[in-house]
Amino acid sequence: MNLEAYKGIMVYSEINGEKIIDNSLELIGEAKRLAAKLGNDTKVLAVLIGKNVKDFSKELINYGADKVIIFEDNKLEYYRPDLYSEALEKIVNKYKPEIVLIGATYQGEEIGPTTAKKLDTGMAAHCVELRINDKRELVQVVPAFGGKVLGDILCHDFRPQMASVKAGLMKKLPYEEREGIVEEFNCAIRGFGDNIKVKSVNVETKTLKSLNEADVIIGGGFGIGSKDGWQELEKLAKLLNGATGCTRPALDESWTEDEHTMIGTSGVAVKPKLYINAGISGAAHHTCGIKDADVIISINKDDSASIFDVSDFKVVADWKKIIPLLNEKLETL
Ligand SMILES: Cc1cc2nc3c(=O)[nH]c(=O)nc-3n(C[C@H](O)[C@H](O)[C@H](O)COP(=O)(O)OP(=O)(O)OC[C@H]3O[C@@H](n4cnc5c(N)ncnc54)[C@H](O)[C@@H]3O)c2cc1C
Incomplete structure (x- = not known):
C-alpha cells in the first residue's frame, strides 16, 4: 500500500433529529488540531451522506471543515448500515484521507468497523485521546481493563487510520463565518439490494433533554x-x-x-x-x-x-x- 497517497483528515458527519450531532462537530475541531500537527497544509474533509443533506454544509464549514463532500441519493433517505458504509467506503477510496474520524454513536459503531473491513484497514473504537507521533502516525488512545490502563493503538501499514470517539471528549471550534469548498460525489450503491424496505418510521419523543444539551x-x-x-x-x-x-x-x-x-x-x-x-x-x-x-x-x-x-x-x-x-x-x- 502506498501510504504517501493518503492525505487529509475525514470526519463522518452524522445527522440526527434534523441536525448535525455535536459529536461530529467536536471531531471536526479535533481534526483541525491534528491537521495542524501533521502540517503540510493538511485539510479537514467533512462527509455528509443522506438525502437532501446539502444544507448542512455551511454549518460544517463554519465549525472548521475545509471541504464538505456530499453523497446524496434517494436510497440514503433513511439510515441503513449496508448503504451508508458502502457510500463511505466509496468516498474514502476516492479522496484517500490518511485519517477517518467517526462518532462512537449507534450509527458510528455500525458503519465505522464495517467500512474499515471493506477498506481492509484497522479501526480503534472509543478512543479517549488522539495524537500524532513523530512518524506522523495517529496514536489512538483506548482505555482497557475498565480504564485502569490506556493503550496506544497504531495502524502502521494500512490507510486510512480509523478511530471512533464518544461525545463530549473533544472540543468544538467556535462557530464563525469561515471559507470552505462543497463538493458533490455520487456513484452506484447496492447494499443488500431491495431486500430491505423501510415500512414506517417511529420517532421516539423525549420528555427530558439529552445529556449533551442539558445545563x-x-x-x-x-x-x-x-x-x-x-x-x-x-x-x-x-x-x-x-x-x-x-x-x-x-x-x-x-x-x-x-x-x-x-x-x-x-x-x-x-x-x-x-x-x-x-x-x-x-x-x-x-x-x-x-x-x-x-x-x-x-x-x-x-x-x-x-x-x-x-x-x-x-x-x-x-x-x-x-x-x-x-x-x-x-x-x-
Ligand atoms: C470495564 C468497566 C467499565 C465500567 N464503566 C462504567 C461507566 O461507564 N459508568 C459507570 O457509572 N460505571 C461503570 N462501571 C462500574 C463502576 O466500576 C462502578 O461499579 C459503578 O460506577 C458504581 O455505581 P454506583 O455508584 O451507582 O453503585 P455503588 O458503588 O453500589 O454505590 C451506591 C452508593 O449509594 C449510596 N447510597 C445507598 N443508599 C443511599 C440512600 N438512600 N441515599 C443516599 N445514598 C445512598 C451508597 O452509600 C453508595 O455509595 C464500569 C465497570 C467496569 C468493570
Whole structure:
C-alpha cells in the first residue's frame, strides 16, 4: 500500500433529529488540531451522506471543515448500515484521507468497523485521546481493563487510520463565518439490494433533554434503590429543565431504559453547569465522565463515599429526605 497517497483528515458527519450531532462537530475541531500537527497544509474533509443533506454544509464549514463532500441519493433517505458504509467506503477510496474520524454513536459503531473491513484497514473504537507521533502516525488512545490502563493503538501499514470517539471528549471550534469548498460525489450503491424496505418510521419523543444539551444533569446510582425512586430524579430533572444520567448499576437495574444516559468510561462524558447526584459511590469509571462539570453536588448517606472527593458540595444524607423535598419546593415556585 502506498501510504504517501493518503492525505487529509475525514470526519463522518452524522445527522440526527434534523441536525448535525455535536459529536461530529467536536471531531471536526479535533481534526483541525491534528491537521495542524501533521502540517503540510493538511485539510479537514467533512462527509455528509443522506438525502437532501446539502444544507448542512455551511454549518460544517463554519465549525472548521475545509471541504464538505456530499453523497446524496434517494436510497440514503433513511439510515441503513449496508448503504451508508458502502457510500463511505466509496468516498474514502476516492479522496484517500490518511485519517477517518467517526462518532462512537449507534450509527458510528455500525458503519465505522464495517467500512474499515471493506477498506481492509484497522479501526480503534472509543478512543479517549488522539495524537500524532513523530512518524506522523495517529496514536489512538483506548482505555482497557475498565480504564485502569490506556493503550496506544497504531495502524502502521494500512490507510486510512480509523478511530471512533464518544461525545463530549473533544472540543468544538467556535462557530464563525469561515471559507470552505462543497463538493458533490455520487456513484452506484447496492447494499443488500431491495431486500430491505423501510415500512414506517417511529420517532421516539423525549420528555427530558439529552445529556449533551442539558445545563443541569441529575445523576442517580445504585443507592436510588428502585424505579419509583428514579421517578423522583426525573421529576427534579424536569423541574430544572435538565436531563438524568446514571451509573452502570442503575442502568443494569433498568431504572432508566436509555443506555445513552450512562456516564463514565463506557458511557458518555458530560459537561453540565450543574451535576446533582444521589446514591453514587464515586467509582473512577463514573467520575471520569463528570470531570468537566462546573459544579458537583453529591448526596450520599456514607460520609466516606469517594464521590465527595470530586464534589464541590457534599450532602451526607438519605436522598429520600432531600430530593422529594426539593421537588416539592421547586413545584411551588
Ligand atoms: C470495564 C468497566 C467499565 C465500567 N464503566 C462504567 C461507566 O461507564 N459508568 C459507570 O457509572 N460505571 C461503570 N462501571 C462500574 C463502576 O466500576 C462502578 O461499579 C459503578 O460506577 C458504581 O455505581 P454506583 O455508584 O451507582 O453503585 P455503588 O458503588 O453500589 O454505590 C451506591 C452508593 O449509594 C449510596 N447510597 C445507598 N443508599 C443511599 C440512600 N438512600 N441515599 C443516599 N445514598 C445512598 C451508597 O452509600 C453508595 O455509595 C464500569 C465497570 C467496569 C468493570
